[in-house]
Amino acid sequence: MIRYLRLFIAFARFGLATEMAFRANFLVKLLVEVLWLGILLVFYWKLFENTSSIGGWGRSEYFFFVGCHYTLTGIVETFFLTNCVEFAELVRSGDLDTYLLKPIDEQFLVSCRWIDWSTLPNIAQGTLIMTIALRVMGWIFDPVRFVLFVVLFVCGCALAYSFLLILSSMAVWLVRNQNVMEMWWLFTTLMRYPRAIYEGPWARPFGLFFTFVVPVLIVVNVPADTLIRALQPWFIAWTMIAAALMLVVSRRFFRRALQSYRSASS
Amino acid sequence: MWRTLRKYVNIFRVSLIERTAYRGDFLLGTILRFFPVITTILLWTAVFKGAGQSRIAGFSEQRMIAYLLLIHISRMFSSMPGLSAGIAHDIRDGTLKKYLLQPLDMIGYLLSYRAAHKVAYITTSAGPYAGLFLFCSGYFVGLWPDALTLLAYIASLLLAFLIGFYFEAAMGMAGFWFLEVTSLLWVVNTVNYFVSGQMFPLDLLGPPWDTLLKWLPFQYLAYFPAVVFLREVQGRALVEGLLLELAWTVVLILLSRWLFARGLRRYSAYGG
Numbered sequence: 218m219i220r221y222l223r224l225f226i227a228f229a230r231f232g233l234a235t236e237m238a239f240r241a242n243f244l245v246k247l248l249v250e251v252l253w254l255g256i257l258l259v260f261y262w263k264l265f266e267n268t269s270s271i272g273g274w275g276r277s278e279y280f281f282f283v284g285c286h287y288t289l290t291g292i293v294e295t296f297f298l299t300n301c302v303e304f305a306e307l308v309r310s311g312d313l314d315t316y317l318l319k320p321i322d323e324q325f326l327v328s329c330r331w332i333d334w335s336t337l338p339n340i341a342q343g344t345l346i347m348t349i350a351l352r353v354m355g356w357i358f359d360p361v362r363f364v365l366f367v368v369l370f371v372c373g374c375a376l377a378y379s380f381l382l383i384l385s386s387m388a389v390w391l392v393r394n395q396n397v398m399e400m401w402w403l404f405t406t407l408m409r410y411p412r413a414i415y416e417g418p419w420a421r422p423f424g425l426f427f428t429f430v431v432p433v434l435i436v437v438n439v440p441a442d443t444l445i446r447a448l449q450p451w452f453i454a455w456t457m458i459a460a461a462l463m464l465v466v467s468r469r470f471f472r473r474a475l476q477s478y479r480s481a482s483s
Numbered sequence: 484m485w486r487t488l489r490k491y492v493n494i495f496r497v498s499l500i501e502r503t504a505y506r507g508d509f510l511l512g513t514i515l516r517f518f519p520v521i522t523t524i525l526l527w528t529a530v531f532k533g534a535g536q537s538r539i540a541g542f543s544e545q546r547m548i549a550y551l552l553l554i555h556i557s558r559m560f561s562s563m564p565g566l567s568a569g570i571a572h573d574i575r576d577g578t579l580k581k582y583l584l585q586p587l588d589m590i591g592y593l594l595s596y597r598a599a600h601k602v603a604y605i606t607t608s609a610g611p612y613a614g615l616f617l618f619c620s621g622y623f624v625g626l627w628p629d630a631l632t633l634l635a636y637i638a639s640l641l642l643a644f645l646i647g648f649y650f651e652a653a654m655g656m657a658g659f660w661f662l663e664v665t666s667l668l669w670v671v672n673t674v675n676y677f678v679s680g681q682m683f684p685l686d687l688l689g690p691p692w693d694t695l696l697k698w699l700p701f702q703y704l705a706y707f708p709a710v711v712f713l714r715e716v717q718g719r720a721l722v723e724g725l726l727l728e729l730a731w732t733v734v735l736i737l738l739s740r741w742l743f744a745r746g747l748r749r750y751s752a753y754g755g
Contacts, residue, residue: 245666249673256677263687267540270533271526391508403515406522414522414529423521 224321225329232332246335254342257283272413278445279411281350285441286409288343289370293377294336300328301381302397305388314480324471328382354445362444369440369453372460376436379460379467380404386467386474408436432459513611520615523551540687546713547684549622553709554681555612559605560640561647561704563597570655571664579750590652590743597648632714635721639708642728646703649735656739659746680706700731 236243261283265276274282304327307313316326384404385397407427412434415424428434432455439456442449531537531544542550570593573579582589616623628636654671657664676682679701685693696702707724710716716724 242663242666245670249666249669252670252673256673256682259677260682263683264530267536267687268530268534272529272533387511391511400512400515403518406519410522410526411529414525416525417528420521420525 221322221325224325228330229332233334236334243335247338250336250339251342254287254339257287258346272411272416274411274413275354277350277354281347281354281445282411282437282441284343284346284348284350285370286343286437287346288340289373289377289437290405291336291339291343292374293381295333295340297328297378297381298336298398298401299331299333301385301401303331304328304385305397308388308478311480313478317475317478323475324382324468327471328378351445356445362448365448365453366440366444369443369456372456373436373440375460376432376456376463377405377408379463380431380433382467383470386471389474389477404433407433408438412438429455432456432463435459516611517615520552520555524548524619527551540684540689541715542684542686545622545624546626546715548619549626550684550709550713552616552619552622553712554705555615556712557640557643557705557708558681559608559612560601560708561643563647563651566593566597566648566651567655567657567668568665570652571658571668574655574658574746574750575662583747590739593652594648598644601644626713628712628714632711632717635725636708636712638725639703639711639728642725642732643703643708645732646700646728646735649732649739650700650704653735653739653742656742656746659742659749675701675704678702679704680709684710698727700735703728703731 258280261279264271265279269275271279304313307316307327317323319326381401384400388397412424412428415421415427415434424434435452435456439449439452443453527547528544531539531547537543539547573582579589582592654668655664657667661667678685678696678699680696685696685702685706687693688696697706707716707728711721711724
């Protein structure tokens, strides 16, 4: 365990050193992230100038949701996204061999090797939006809800990580994985909005499928719901179970993928 | 006659095999591509439900969703993935020489290359998009334009292709002056997504922003063709809009030509 922690710190330092070698590029990346957040906020602000609620979420509630989503994706992008994108490339080029030979858990090495420092501030920005939203709505601190929120948020991260790992492991069979980054972006549009918008004759079953079969809708919804809206014990339990389940499933999936890896063209 | 035909049948066969070699990947990509469309429709349905008014920024629910679907058609014509980065890359690693050594105009070559690419892309994605528009046909009831509007729509799309191309080309020319332009391109693409109206109709921003953005070339990459189809701009405004689009096309053609000529004077053809 200590060994893994030390390795992780070494990876982090290496990543930071690399980024700092191209400082201007790093600053521009930060600027793009801030710009993007600004655009999102203007968009939702404009929406709420015209509507009082989206799927039952009022303005500050909705901004809390946005902040929660932004923080969570910030964590996934910082720690895992680049690595998983890289994984698909390693499979295609056959360079994965080098990694498999290392005396260390493959999943750890593949998914934690690189830390993307440029998206780290997103986590802070997301948290800031959540904090402001809570202030505006006059949220009163509730220790039980807060602890539950933190636990569920971690579950949400675990779920998102599992999906990402499965998506990039598919590269072994699909070979020419279209840009994993783009696939991931398309897939995660599902967790960007409140679950309540999945209403209507075809949208309802669609929403239920992505809540219970492929549990991506609960990733942001349940933590956000738990902190500022109604406590739904069943959903809370399901999120925790789903997170544990998906971690196991994605690890199995990853191992299966490695077994099918043919080490071609290295 | 038969031999010519056989040649093309073979090309078709090979292309089809190439396409289906990655069928799993292709299928997954196609399915995932529908997710943002679905969530956009659901989001706006929810927005209108909570609004308590039938119109937002002058758009009814039906027209708003139709607009957001039509954006996909606009982008089919105007998006030029990798064009700027490709030009900048050719400048940096010296491969630009290959254009200069041949009796070939680089911008002209790239333009015809992209045009062919677009034709192929639009034909292959016609199927999935036809399915999408059929599925969403409820949002288009009574919106089908008359012949004249349709003509204006096609004109606006063709000009959108040219504006998209020459804007990206001009951006790529920045590579003559800067070593690394990818970060500049990120910023431009991010802003572009917003100011071209891909997120929502520019009218939602209200004055003075919407007026300002409608003077810029970016609206033609997504917003303008869609509102032409929806007959949001008609008569005099339509003619003016198309003329401005034409004017921007000319400006961007001249700009990219000028930048290319200026850039070549600086270009030292290292590497390659």
